[in-house]
Amino acid sequence: MKFYSTNNKEVRLSVKEAVIKGLASDNGLFMPEVIPVLPESFFKNIEQRELPEIAFEVLKPFFTPDIPENKFLEIVQGAFTFDIPLKNIENSISVLELFHGPTSAFKDVGARFLARVLSWFVKDLDREVYVLAATSGDTGGAVANGFYNVEGVKVVVLYPSGMVSERQEKQFTTLGNNISALEIKGTFDDCQKLVKGAFLDEELNSKLFLTSANSINIARLLPQMVYYFYAYAWLKNKNSDLVVSVPSGNFGNLTAGVIAYKMGLPVNRFVAATNINDVVPQYLETGKYTPRTSVQTLANAMDVGDPSNFVRLLDVFGGDREQMNRLISGYVVDDKTIKKTIKDVYDNTGYVLDPHGACAYTALKALKKNPAEGVFLATAHPAKFPKVVEEQTGKTIPVPEEMKKFMSRNKQSFVMNPSSTELKKFLMK
Numbered sequence: 001m002k003f004y005s006t007n008n009k010e011v012r013l014s015v016k017e018a019v020i021k022g023l024a025s026d027n028g029l030f031m032p033e034v035i036p037v038l039p040e041s042f043f044k045n046i047e048q049r050e051l052p053e054i055a056f057e058v059l060k061p062f063f064t065p066d067i068p069e070n071k072f073l074e075i076v077q078g079a080f081t082f083d084i085p086l087k088n089i090e091n092s093i094s095v096l097e098l099f100h101g102p103t104s105a106f107k108d109v110g111a112r113f114l115a116r117v118l119s120w121f122v123k124d125l126d127r128e129v130y131v132l133a134a135t136s137g138d139t140g141g142a143v144a145n146g147f148y149n150v151e152g153v154k155v156v157v158l159y160p161s162g163m164v165s166e167r168q169e170k171q172f173t174t175l176g177n178n179i180s181a182l183e184i185k186g187t188f189d190d191c192q193k194l195v196k197g198a199f200l201d202e203e204l205n206s207k208l209f210l211t212s213a214n215s216i217n218i219a220r221l222l223p224q225m226v227y228y229f230y231a232y233a234w235l236k237n238k239n240s241d242l243v244v245s246v247p248s249g250n251f252g253n254l255t256a257g258v259i260a261y262k263m264g265l266p267v268n269r270f271v272a273a274t275n276i277n278d279v280v281p282q283y284l285e286t287g288k289y290t291p292r293t294s295v296q297t298l299a300n301a302m303d304v305g306d307p308s309n310f311v312r313l314l315d316v317f318g319g320d321r322e323q324m325n326r327l328i329s330g331y332v333v334d335d336k337t338i339k340k341t342i343k344d345v346y347d348n349t350g351y352v353l354d355p356h357g358a359c360a361y362t363a364l365k366a367l368k369k370n371p372a373e374g375v376f377l378a379t380a381h382p383a384k385f386p387k388v389v390e391e392q393t394g395k396t397i398p399v400p401e402e403m404k405k406f407m408s409r410n411k412q413s414f415v416m417n418p419s420s421t422e423l424k425k426f427l428m429k
């Protein structure tokens with residue numbers, strides 16, 4: 001499969017080039033040149049298939065034979081190791097829990113897959129491979145854990161000293177092995193500047209292969225299709241219309257769902273659920289896309305004012321808003337409603353939502369018409385947001401084992417001034 005840039009459809013890169021580059025030279029995002037339709041035989045017995053098997057079938061057209069089939073099977077088996085259960089919480093409404101990975105958030109899916117694909121593509125390079133990640137909190141954990149123990153790649157996480165929560169810090173400072181953490185005596189902006197500077201340093205780049213494994217990489221997006229098929233497999237026998245609600249920030253998750261739809265996934269409608277950062281619902285309604293500065297909300301992983309994957313979403317529909325409206329409905333949820341939903345759903349069903357899942361649930365309830373089956377995606381474990389969740393449910397949220405493991409380990413970090421010379425010295429030694 002070849003990939004083009006959303007800024008220039010004439011560009012054609014191999015999957016290896018697209019994954020290593022991450023972003024196209026013209027600043028566009030990579031898209032597959034065709035979206036293949038899966039054969040009917042794939043859907044026939046999909047409910048009998050395990051997650052890695054579904055992943056292999058769905059992703060194979062994009063990654064093989066560039067990656068040999070047997071190696072690719074190993075990659076999906078290494079990436080899709082945790083459970084993604086679908087739980088029915090009330091009549092015709094189920095939740096797809098995407099938070100059972102190492103950092104208790106759905107980004108583990110994309111990060112684990114990207115890490116293994118990248119490791120394969122860079123294995124023949126003559127330089128050591130470093131992933132540099134500046135983080136203000138959650139990204140560091142997802143990247144570090146995605147690459148943990150992955151052969152041939154070292155990860156360096158840069159974070160502002162004293163400015164991330166202890167829980168976040170432990171997710172990337174306690175792993176060891178191929179993961180190191182640089183505790184920068186400065187701000188998140190300093191960390192980002194250091195990373196950018198390192199990418200521009202010729203001497204450094206002639207000795208080492210530096211990459212950012214960032215969130216717009218196509219190999220982080222495509223594996224997110226897999227769980228939409230998996231959810232369908234659970235509900236296939238219901239034989240009714242399927243509506244899927246996706247809590248959205250940068251819109252990678254929803255774009256993956258839409259590409260899955262183009263591959264033949266029998267979904268009737270997607271709901272794009274946002275917090276009050278609602279530029280995409282606004283676009284769906286008015287046809288005007290007006291990026292703006294993001295506002296802080298309780299669903300903070302969705303506080304995005306100019307979603308990076310919006311260009312991909314447009315691209316899938318050939319820029320035609322009417323087509324987009326036929327498949328996607330937008331819905332906006334404010335903080336007050338997030339709180340009320342967490343409380344009401346707990347009182348009525350006993351299910352504990354996190355603020356992001358609460359947005360998706362609210363939007364689904366508002367837009368789904370009976371007798372359709374509704375699924376909403378829960379993207380983070382409620383224990384990641386103890387304050388608001390415990391306030392609304394009046395219940396102590398048990399911390400999942402994955403999160404406890406980190407808390408009991410010792411932090412190891414290198415404290416460093418925000419100095420590009422010091423960073424360079426660290427990387428070269």
Ligand SMILES: *Cc1c(COP(=O)(O)O)cnc(C)c1O
Nearest residue numbers: 248249250251252253301379380
């Ligand atoms: C990143 C994130 C989202 C938003 O996903 P996008 O693909 O950026 O739309 C939603 N919920 C949680 C918990 C996240 O971490």
